[in-house]
Amino acid sequence: MTIELRIVLIGVSLLTLLFIAKKVRNSKVKLEDSIFWFCFAVVILLISIFPEVFYALSSFVGTDAPVHFVFLFFIFVLLIQIFQLSMRVSQSDTKIKELTQQLAIEKFERYRNDRNKNQDKHKE
Amino acid sequence: MKTLLIIPAYNEEDSIESTINSIMNEGLDVDYLIVNDGSKDSTAKVCRKFHYPFLDLSTNLGLAGAFQAGMKYAYRHGYECAIQFDADGQHLPEYVHILEEAIKSSDIVIGSRFLTQKKPISPRMLGSNLISLAIKITTGKKLSDPTSGMRAFNKRMIKYLALGLNFGPEPDTVSYLIKSANAKVVEVPVKMAERVAGESYLNPWTSFVYMLRMFVSILFMQLVRKRMEEAEK
Incomplete structure (x- = not known):
């Protein structure tokens, strides 16, 4: 380097x-x-x-220059991080979907309950 | 004193009933609140069947999110003390009143397993020692059992934990509160049992990652956070 x-x-x-x-x-x-x-x-x-650590690792793996190994190493680290991020995004998507569905169902149920109560009152 | 036991529960259908029974049998003058953290088993059903008071989270938020939900409830209802209590039977209700007594003169009380007893030698205890060391270095406070999950918080702390970001129920939060909110932390001796049923969150790898995260967080990340008074402005 x-x-x-x-x-x-x-x-x-x-x-x-x-x-x-x-x-x-x-x-x-x-x-x-x-x-x-x-x-x-x-x-x-x-x-x-x-950088000596990377010189040693580089000659062990056999890359042309130590800097190539540095690039390779960080590409791998970043790939793992990106994969974990996209996993997190998927999970977040699922959670938002579930929350929205749950909320919509509860809203409707509350609306129905309120309407039933009002109708009962009118009958009285 | 108005006290709330917050009991986060994730897939605890087998142990929740015996845990609540043991609390009831102790005859404690406290309220309790289960937070069902989006369990996939029938934890919610069990709670409904026995009319336990519980918050039913629609998705799994993890321990920090579930505990914060309980803290928000405690904050909204003006509780003076909130105690973190495990659903799996590891925490024993006979020690609750000791925590309650100690919180009257402090901000945070930690139920420590190692005040009267020596720490056993194991990889996990090595991690626990490292976290103790990190807290000692950054705050000057010596905690014998920082990873104990049995903690009590007073009214001032409830507000911070209920409303803030990065206030999970973990040792790094405790270290931050000592440093930045001048929280007075006291340890009281408790004993803990083995879990009744179900599986722990922690396997060797997740334990290792957890310890590493806590160590880095306490030693470095907590130092750059704003002090409490600054953050409130």
Whole structure:
């Protein structure tokens, strides 16, 4: 990895950390979700300061250049995260659907109950 | 004191009846509220059959969401103390009045298994020690059993937990409240039983992820959050 790339990585990870801190501070994100990004930024920071780990891993896997392995590694990490996100979106969709259906049924039942009560009153 | 036991229940059809019976038999002067967290089994049916007071969540929100629903109820009805109580029979009702007594002079009371007894040596207790350490570092407060699920909150805390984001019933919330709302936390010795029926949320992998999450959350994420007074403005 060139020194320029390392500086860029350090800058990016620090910015990410700052950004997450700001969002957590203003209660814009759930803590559970922020922890992934926190760890992610810390890992980038660590490998840009100590790239030797990735040199070793890169020569073990046999990629042309260590930087290729860095890209590959983060593509995998991000793929996993995207997959988990899309799972969460599906589940949220299902939950909203269920809530809406439940609410509609209860609204109708309440309306029917109210109408029956009113009719009883008229009869009296 | 007006006290509410909040009992989150997810698929607890086998244990909910014996748990409620044991509370009733104790003759406690408290209200209780089951929060059925979108159970797939017949937990709601059991609650209806015996006329237990319960909130019926239409979907599964997880422990934090279910507990917060109970907290919202406690807040709206002006309860002075809310106690988190497990539906699976692990928490024993004879200790409820000890928590109630201690909450009169503090903000949060934690029922600790390890005040009088030594911690057994196991991977989970190692995690518990790590969380204790993280809380000690960030708040200076020593908690012997931070992951205990038996906690009592007073009126001031009920408001925060009912209305806020990121106030799940977990150790990181406790550490945040100590630091940012000057919450006074007290531990009282309790014993716990083995669960009566059903399966725990926690297997080795989820326990590990949970411990890691708590550790990072307490050591780093809680520090960047706004203090309570600032957040209220």
